[in-house]
Amino acid sequence: MHPVTEPHTSGRLAVGDGHELHWQIHGNPTGKPVVVLHGGPGSGSRARATRLLDPAVYRVVLFDQRGCGRSTPHAGEPEVDLSTNTTDHLVADLELLRASLDVERWLVLGGSWGAVLGLVYAQRYPERVTGLVLAGVATGRRAETDLLTRGLGEVFPRAWQEFSDFVGAPDGDLSAAYLERLVDPDPLVHLAAADAWCAWEEAMLPQTPGSLEDVVGRDRLAFARLVAHYWAHGSWLRENEVLDGCDRLAGVPGIVVQGELDLINLVGTPWLLDRAWTAGELVVVRETAHGGSAALSEAWKAAADSFR
Incomplete structure (x- = not known):
């Protein structure tokens, strides 16, 4: 794994509806841009995600999605209003963050919920995505x-x-x-x-x-x-919206790293995505579940390294 790095730049971005996102940048200030989408939703960003990305090559953007981490207002506060926290809002926030950081196109890395958000974002803004590196993939289906x-x-x-x-x-x-x-x-x-x-x-x-x-x-x-x-x-997704929208990813390459024992496999998610997304590659890690294992982390890192 690559070393965990400290941010060299950080800030806050007002995205509307009273929300402000906390963001930070790690790695090479002039490197290839990559944005990391955390899971949950609501897990918040973690510096350990930088272990997946070569700090000499990548300009790594971490941020906390609406309602969590150091973004405000925080969904753990009393009388929280969740009405302005939806998938559409998060996708719009991501695009606003890209523009505010003066990034033309970036690699998108995400796991679990981060994979769902990454797929939806890439389908709506394929011209802004150089590739997708996903793990523990889901698609937001009711199944x-x-x-x-x-x-x-x-x-x-x-x-x-x-x-x-x-x-x-x-x-x-x-x-x-x-x-x-x-x-x-x-x-x-x-x-x-x-x-x-x-x-x-x-x-x-x-x-x-x-x-x-x-x-x-x-x-x-x-x-x-x-x-x-x-x-x-x-x-806030139509049933099968992500799978049906994979035709918009025809020019977006990507790698999906999936544990062989991930329980989401019981409803066929990674294989359905692999069939729908012709530019994507599915890598199955043997004897590994949804995450946490060294083998899955190494495979995810290797996938990110392949885009250097």
Whole structure:
């Protein structure tokens, strides 16, 4: 892996609706631009992501998406308004950030939710993307969120029973039921809901990069609120929108690094994307799940290195 680097430049960008994004730049100030899209939504950027990118070659842009990390307002604050936090808003923010940094075109790197956002952004602005380097890929389909909130109950029955029992909605929309509690103004209600949501995330995705064990306080609440908010609304994407839009990526090369044991594979996501995106390449890492393993990280780094 490459060394973790410190930022040499940072700042804030007003993107509308009262939101300001925190951004920072690592690596070569005159290098090839690459933007890193964090997961969640709501996980916030992490400096350790720079291990994937050669600091001598790349000008690495990290930023916190709306509502999380050092961006404001923070979704973990009381009486949060999530109405201006949608996929369309995040895509528009990304394009505004590119323009504000005077970047003509950039490489896009993202994992999990970051892969969804990267694919949507590239489909809407293909002329601004030199390539995509994705890992733990998802597409925002209902089949994926149904798997993650309900289907995996067959794999982790005890943890799912606790997750479902907390909101008493075994047959309903669990994301919506949790969201109602997560935005409740009573701290006793929303903090307990955040803990229950994150306990399920940790049970079903134990190897996810940036484990939730170190996400506490308002960051933990923001993560749970934002994931439930997006999942309850289908991520504001039409069903199969990402797969159907892959014709717009005909001139955008990319690599998808996927763990062989990633549970999202149960609904066929990486293979469906591989068939739809002819300019993309699927790399399957054996005996690896959604993330966290050295093998997956090395494969992701190698994919990024190939664009140097």
